[in-house]
Amino acid sequence: MKSALFYAITSESDFAKTFLSDLVTLLRAKPEQRNGCFNVLLPLMLTMTADQKRTIAEQVAREHGFGYVEAAAALQALQFLLRELTREEYPEVPTQDFADDLRETASKYDVPMSDLELNVFIETIDRLRGDVVPRYEEVKKEKATTTGILPSLLSFRTTVELRPVVANKFRIGMAADEYEPDIRGVVPVVSFVLEADSGVVDEFCVQMSPEELAALIEELRAAQVCLDRLQQFVHYEDVASHSGSRTQGPCGGT
Numbered sequence: 492m493k494s495a496l497f498y499a500i501t502s503e504s505d506f507a508k509t510f511l512s513d514l515v516t517l518l519r520a521k522p523e524q525r526n527g528c529f530n531v532l533l534p535l536m537l538t539m540t541a542d543q544k545r546t547i548a549e550q551v552a553r554e555h556g557f558g559y560v561e562a563a564a565a566l567q568a569l570q571f572l573l574r575e576l577t578r579e580e581y582p583e584v585p586t587q588d589f590a591d592d593l594r595e596t597a598s599k600y601d602v603p604m605s606d607l608e609l610n611v612f613i614e615t616i617d618r619l620r621g622d623v624v625p626r627y628e629e630v631k632k633e634k635a636t637t638t639g640i641l642p643s644l645l646s647f648r649t650t651v652e653l654r655p656v657v658a659n660k661f662r663i664g665m666a667a668d669e670y671e672p673d674i675r676g677v678v679p680v681v682s683f684v685l686e687a688d689s690g691v692v693d694e695f696c697v698q699m700s701p702e703e704l705a706a707l708i709e710e711l712r713a714a715q716v717c718l719d720r721l722q723q724f725v726h727y728e729d730v731a732s733h734s735g736s737r738t739q740g741p742c743g744g745t
Contacts, residue, residue, distance in 0.1 A: 494584045496575055497592035501599065511602045513568035514593075516561050517615070518608040525615070527555035528565050532573060532623055533630065535566060537702065540646060540710070572616070576624050577631070586616045634700070642687035644699040647707055649684075649714040651721055653677045679721050681714050 492498040500507050517525065528551060535547050545563075552562040590613050597604035658673040687697050699707065 492592050492595065493588035494592050496584070496589065497596050501596055504600075507596065508600055510568065510571065511597060511600055513564040513571075514612070515602060515604075515608070517565040517568045518611045520557070520561070520565055521555075524551075524555045524557055524562075524565070525611075527551045527557075528562070528569055529618065529623065531566070532569055533627060536570060536573065536627060537630065537634075538706075540648065540706070543706065569615075569619075573619055573623060573627060576616070576619055577628060586613050586620070589613075589616055641696055641698045642690040644685065644697045644703050644707075645688055646686045647684060647710055649710055650682045651714060651717040652680055652682070653721070653725070654680050677725070679718055679725070681718055683711070683714070 492501065500510055517528065520528075531547050531551055535544060538544050538547065548563040548566055549559060551557055551566065552559045555562075557565070590609050593612055594604055594609060654677060655672070655674045656676045656678060658675050659671075661667070661670050661672070685697055
């Protein structure tokens with residue numbers, strides 16, 4: 492191997508197979524499909540939740556004639572390459588060395604790799620280095636500048652669920668076989684988790700960028716929508732149970 496990048500890839504066979512599969516999907520895509528992936532690459536790198544990543548992949552699939560699985564795979568390959576090309580040890584590696592290593596790695600795992608696909612790979616690396624990497628490094632610098640003395644927001648998520656109202660709660664010392672829960676009803680509950688890069692305190696403070704704030708607001712708004720739908724569903728189910736009919740609820744959580 493001529494580069495540390497592909498040496499590291501081949502050291503883990505499961506990862507190597509997954510990466511090669513994703514990369515081949517990218518290299519065999521139509522030029523306009525690859526362009527679509529490049530156009531959303533920086534926003535994708537800044538997303539914080541799985542839902543946001545899925546939304547971007549769905550957008551690429553819808554607008555550029557991809558299947559969702561193929562779009563997600565191509566974007567995954569691009570994200571990995573972008574992250575690796577910003578590492579200090581790789582900028583001096585010639586693009587042709589990466590291409591030679593790709594050919595060797597593909598051969599090792601019996602993945603067909605044509606000269607055309609290798610040429611597309613070279614174009615992809617050059618485009619990442621010439622256009623995307625400099626912009627991504629600037630974004631990372633701006634991101635680092637926002638980091639102060641407070642923990643920084645890494646991710647967040649919500650769930651919406653129904654919990655039973657139990658009149659006689661189970662307590663230590665009681666026998667489970669003899670326990671008869673007295674359920675008097677159900678209440679909707681929204682659970683919200685913030686994950687930060689440090690700190691476990693009673694009063695939780697976190698700093699965030701305007702983009703992160705907007706995403707957090709949308710997450711909470713989505714939880715409110717789901718809560719409203721859940722309450723509508725429970726009301727409908729209550730009515731339907733008296734009329735003898737049932738239907739599936741519209742919202743299972745966020």
